[in-house]
Amino acid sequence: MDIAMRKAALQARRTELTQHLEEVEHTLDETPTKDWEDRSSERQGDEVLEALGQAELAEVRRIDAALARISAGTYGICQTCGDDISRARLDLLPATPFCKTCAT
Secondary structure: OOHHHHHHHHHHHHHHHHHHHHHHHHHHHOOOOOOHHHHHHHHHHHHHHHHHHHHHHHHHHHHHHHHHHHHHOOOOEOOOOOOEOOHHHHHHOOOOOOOHHHHO
16 A cells, blocks of 8 residues: 555645635625525525535544544554555545444
8 A cells, every 4th residue: 555645645635625615614704695585595505515514624634633644654554453444445435544344
């Protein structure tokens, strides 16, 4: 497993997420319209953006934890059982701290 490539991919994804989170925050901070009908649909959109932002923030936290494991030399090792996490699982979920068995 090439740790440098994994680290670069995680850092790139983190950058992408933080940029989008800034856009979401800017959008949510916009002054609402005075028209009630428009405000209603804007509110629905804001709720979707808030949920998306929360999901992205959680992903940033998982990425930060994975980057910390890379620095500590424990990346790719299950935090529950200590077994290696399969390469295929890390390809699919690069920030996962658990092997397939412990994740279920």
